[in-house]
Amino acid sequence: MSNTAFVSTAIPYVNAKPHVGFAFELVQADAVARYLRLIGRDCFFLTGTDENSLKNVRAAAEEGLTTRELCDRNTEFFKALLPGLNISNTEFIRTSSELHTRGAQELWSRTKPEDIYKKHYSGLYCVGCEDFYSEKEAEDGKCPEHKTPLEHVEEENYFFRLSSYEEKLLELIESDRMRIVPASKRNETLSFIRGGLLDFSISRSRKRAGDWGIPVPGDADQVMYVWYDALANYLTALELTDNSERLKKYWLECDKRIHCIGKGINRFHTVYWPAILMSVELPAPTEVFIHGYLTMNGQKISKSLGNVIDPLVQVEHFGVEAVRYFLLRAISPFEDGDYSESRFHDVFNADLANNLGNLARRIETIGEKAGHVPKPAATPEAPEGYHEAMEDYRFHDAMAALWAVATNLNQRIEKVKPWALQKEGKKDELAVFLDEMIAGLGIIGHWLTPFMPGTAERLQSMFKEGKAIKRGDPLFPRLK
RNA sequence: GGCGGUGUAGCUCAGUUGGUUAGAGCAGUGGAAUCAUAAUCCACGUGUCCGGGGUUCGAGUCCCUGCACCGCUACCA
Numbered sequence: 001m002s003n004t005a006f007v008s009t010a011i012p013y014v015n016a017k018p019h020v021g022f023a024f025e026l027v028q029a030d031a032v033a034r035y036l037r038l039i040g041r042d043c044f045f046l047t048g049t050d051e052n053s054l055k056n057v058r059a060a061a062e063e064g065l066t067t068r069e070l071c072d073r074n075t076e077f078f079k080a081l082l083p084g085l086n087i088s089n090t091e092f093i094r095t096s097s098e099l100h101t102r103g104a105q106e107l108w109s110r111t112k113p114e115d116i117y118k119k120h121y122s123g124l125y126c127v128g129c130e131d132f133y134s135e136k137e138a139e140d141g142k143c144p145e146h147k148t149p150l151e152h153v154e155e156e157n158y159f160f161r162l163s164s165y166e167e168k169l170l171e172l173i174e175s176d177r178m179r180i181v182p183a184s185k186r187n188e189t190l191s192f193i194r195g196g197l198l199d200f201s202i203s204r205s206r207k208r209a210g211d212w213g214i215p216v217p218g219d220a221d222q223v224m225y226v227w228y229d230a231l232a233n234y235l236t237a238l239e240l241t242d243n244s245e246r247l248k249k250y251w252l253e254c255d256k257r258i259h260c261i262g263k264g265i266n267r268f269h270t271v272y273w274p275a276i277l278m279s280v281e282l283p284a285p286t287e288v289f290i291h292g293y294l295t296m297n298g299q300k301i302s303k304s305l306g307n308v309i310d311p312l313v314q315v316e317h318f319g320v321e322a323v324r325y326f327l328l329r330a331i332s333p334f335e336d337g338d339y340s341e342s343r344f345h346d347v348f349n350a351d352l353a354n355n356l357g358n359l360a361r362r363i364e365t366i367g368e369k370a371g372h373v374p375k376p377a378a379t380p381e382a383p384e385g386y387h388e389a390m391e392d393y394r395f396h397d398a399m400a401a402l403w404a405v406a407t408n409l410n411q412r413i414e415k416v417k418p419w420a421l422q423k424e425g426k427k428d429e430l431a432v433f434l435d436e437m438i439a440g441l442g443i444i445g446h447w448l449t450p451f452m453p454g455t456a457e458r459l460q461s462m463f464k465e466g467k468a469i470k471r472g473d474p475l476f477p478r479l480k
Numbered sequence: 481g482g483c484g485g486u487g488u489a490g491c492u493c494a495g496u497u498g499g500u501u502a503g504a505g506c507a508g509u510g511g512a513a514u515c516a517u518a519a520u521c522c523a524c525g526u527g528u529c530c531g532g533g534g535u536u537c538g539a540g541u542c543c544c545u546g547c548a549c550c551g552c553u554a555c556c557a
Contacts, residue, residue: 010557022557050557162554184485188552191483200555230557265557272555330492336550343492343506350506354519362516369515400505414521419514474517 004249005043005256007033008234010265011050011095014074015059018081019301020339021262021294023311027327028291028395029260030087035390035450036256044250046237047082048093049075050230057210067212071096084312086320086453093237095229103236104229105217110280115161121201124150158203158222165275166197172274178284180270181393182334185263185290189270200272202228231273234259235282251283258287266290289393292336321452322348322476328395328451349478356406356444357476363437364462366418367469372434376465380443399451402444409440438463
């Protein structure tokens with residue numbers, strides 16, 4: 001077992017501002033990375049932006065910017081999300097960067113020659129959209145967007161010979177050498193592969209791509225298809241080109257290589273990507289964790305509905321810690337979940353203010369009055385079921401285990417009645433009781449780190465060894 | 481159409497290989513307590529476990545069937 005780990009998010013398109021959906025993924029991946037560090041692994045945590053897309057070319061044109069200008073500007077919105085959500089990424093990769101470009105070309109060049117071939121691609125093309133439509137999408141051969149007749153266009157593209165990887169992929173997944181979580185998504189992938197794999201296009205004409213993208217090595221008329229290049233980010237960020245120490249440490253010799261992705265891009269990560277890696281003789285990821293989508297007050301989040309919420313506005317409103325708590329605890333990691341302010345409000349008051357926040361306050365007050373000084377403590381053991389939950393990406397269950405500790409402490413307070421001990425002058429008994437309480441809060445303060453690093457830190461400093469307890473501000477003031 | 485999944489208390493969901501009075505959290509009602517952010521603690525659920533058949537001594541849990549919703553079904557980060 002190596003003591004390193006690699007964790008990544010998917011890289012979003014930058015043609016629009018980030019919304020809560022991506023914040024959800026960032027926070028989950030961050031919890032994974034922070035957890036791995038907490039148990040002693042040196043974790044490389046990667047996120048970034050996908051910029052070589054025709055969508056970006058178009059979005060830029062609409063705004064009268066160059067594609068580069070649009071990408072530079074919008075990438076900042078995504079970067080701003082990271083400190084805002086307290087994300088502990090170690091690297092941020094932009095696919096329009098020089099490092100990525102070189103790396104993606106290197107990946108292409110290393111691909112087995114027999115796995116890449118040139119083939120005619122034909123389809124229905126809309127000049128207005130500069131895009132192809134399938135016959136299903138195009139009613140009566142007309143563009144669904146422009147309602148104009150589509151042209152039949154033929155083009156030569158490079159294809160990847162995915163068809164020759166069926167058996168190897170099945171073996172990889174069935175053996176769980178690449179573990180897909182949850183099982184329902186694993187089944188989806190397996191049945192997709194069993195249905196037979198077709199080769200897929202990995203390039204397009206430079207012209208059709210709007211002269212934007214990564215040139216195919218040795219063919220100036222072709223750029224890489226955005227999917228091929230986007231997937232490469234995981235390795236280009238590790239300095240694939242230079243065969244670096246990073247690559248060795250966090251991929252080649254690392255036994256935890258985790259991708260966190262949304263359900264819509266399962267196939268790309270569990271079929272195409274491992275096949276590409278096999279062709280270049282690099283190891284596949286060891287785990288792919290697939291999360292669901294968020295809805296907003298029960299509705300799909302979309303621009304047209306006008307219910308796109310900016311995660312940073314939420315953070316401003318409720319604080320990072322509360323936003324992270326809600327996303328990780330109140331929403332299933334695997335199923336679609338609903339983000340509603342009324343539920344947020346309820347969960348905030350019940351769990352954060354009333355339970356944990358009030359508990360910490362009670363102990364602080366009692367401790368301060370008693371003039372208590374916490375003793376040094378060893379790293380506390382995690383509650384029952386916590387590690388198992390984390391291994392399976394059941395963040396909500398791991399947190400439930402932590403909150404059960406808080407509930408127990410509240411119950412103990414009622415039973416022992418420390419205020420009575422104080423009145424009766426039973427100092428020793430009170431001190432023993434306070435040590436018990438502080439030990440309990442120490443468990444929470446330590447193991448809460450992956451989810452709510454700020455709160456974990458505050459809890460730890462509240463009851464720091466050798467420092468007399470002094471009441472501070474409440475952790476989570478109740479919401480009205 | 482094909483393959484797969486879901487449907488359990490007002491809400492969000494747990495329910496191992498079928499086994500006693502079906503559970504948790506939140507919300508609600510009543511009480512206790514006063515260290516605390518009117519927070520906490522205790523007590524309280526007559527739920528057609530989607531409908532209908534069936535297997536079984538016994539089914540939320542297995543089989544068949546009907547209904548509703550969802551996912552995948554090839555180039556959408």
